[in-house]
Amino acid sequence: MARTKKRVGTYPSGMILFSLTLALFLIGFCGMLAIQSKRVVTYIRENYEMRAFLDKGLSDSKMTKLSQTIAEKPYILKTNGAAQVTFVPKDVAAKEFIAETKEDFSKFLGENPLRDSYRIKLTEENFEEAKLQQVKQDLEEIDGVFEVVYQENLVDSINRNITKIYAVMSAFALILLIIIVVLMNNTIRLALHSQRMLIRSMQLVGATNGFITRPFLGRGMWQGLLAGVIAVALLLAGLQLAIHNLPELAMFQDTQKLIFLLAGIVGLGVLIGFLSTFQAVHRYLGLTLDELY
Template sequence: MARKKKKVGAYPAGMILFSLTLALFLIGFCGMLAIESKRLVQYIRENYEVRVFLDKDTDSTKAATLMYRTLADKPYTLTTDGKPQVTFVSKDAAAREFIAETKEDFSKFLTENPLRDSYRIKLNEAYFDESKLAGVKTDLENVDGVFEVVYQENLVDSINRNIGRIYTVMAVFALIMLLIIVVLMNNTIRLALHSQRMLIRSMQLVGATNSFITRPFLGRGVWQGLLAGAIAVVLLLVGLQVATHNLPELAYFQDTTQLIALLAGLVGLGALIGFFSTFQAVHRYLGLTLDELY
């Protein structure tokens, strides 16, 4: 029975495909976490409210018209679906909220409501900064009829500081992960190509050029990278669907555009890793002497 000839570039692919798929899956998972966390941060910032308390002698009708339009036209006021995020809270409504939160009914020992009519404004994410919020406070307090502007200064500083730390940790983790993956894939592909080192040497002896020898290996490496990327994308989408099914709130934090870009990038990254890792491994065997091959 004739011995089956080895085909150039046809080295065992199972181990490489599994390793590369796992690596791309981990990268994609980290990317999805980054996208979700960014949307979560945006949600927290855009739901932070600045309270604008009005003078007690301000007429409620005037407050509901002129003041609303003034505050809604401010560049820092968040607009969602064409609607400014400005909410009027009467002093009676504020009293009911106070009583519900504290369980203390001040109306039993006070003859009048000491609270004021107010507006609650949600700001654009770009203004969620201590210095910019101070400028917003100054600008609003110069509006006719405004008594005081209040926001939690320590909370803003704490949120920004913690967000910066989270992004730093995620960036370092992603960099370490990428380095580990590159080293892992280089070693995995090098081990897989070990079985074809003598075939590579034989082709060199009959006069084949390095580019002729390398071409089929690179083609297979790119194909494996694309396949691994496609499998990783499918696994990530399945995982995302399962997570969204169990936690429907996650759907709000998904950015479809960035998610598509991430998944497409994974497939492209798989092809790049397969190409360069294969090139480096094949180039190493091309430069070895016969004694070193053994």
């Protein structure tokens, strides 16, 4: 029975494709978590409200001018061109207070001691203690504003936790990437082990290193491309399944960043396939005959 001839650049690729697909999927999953967490952080920061309590007895014209002055401040969040400044009459504030505390202070005070106020949402860039203090000071200098308050402890807690989350995710992604590169190098090196004698034979008949390496690199890049496409398909399927079961996730999607991430996954697959194959082939090209055995 005739033996099947080995062709340069051919080697068992099933395990390589599986390993690389799994690795790219994990990297993409971490990237999607990072994108989602960034959107969640932005949502939390932009929905945090600062309260500006007003002087008592302001006229309607004064209130209108005050509202316009606050809305024109550069640090005020604007959604579809509308400044996120909401007027809260003291009667509404009293009802909210009673609903939260279950205590009706008007029964023993005889009047409503609360003030009219504005609930103000700020841009994400101002969600820092130093900048919030500047905003507070600037608002309190406006004629008609009695006092500006916000929960300082909550701001500090949110910022500290966000920093910790980003640090942990960055470290995890870096460690994962290093493990993946080492794993792929070893996997491709083992796969090319069966081709070492063929590589040596080609060297003996005068083939250049470039001629020998070219088909291996082409196959490695093709495997990286295929693994990237499969990983992207799995990530999109998982994302759609998650949105189907939890529709609220749809509001945290960033389509542009997601496209860049998925394109990067495919590109990373091609790059890993190229570099790992290049390193493995050149290792065998430099071995002596004794080392080959």
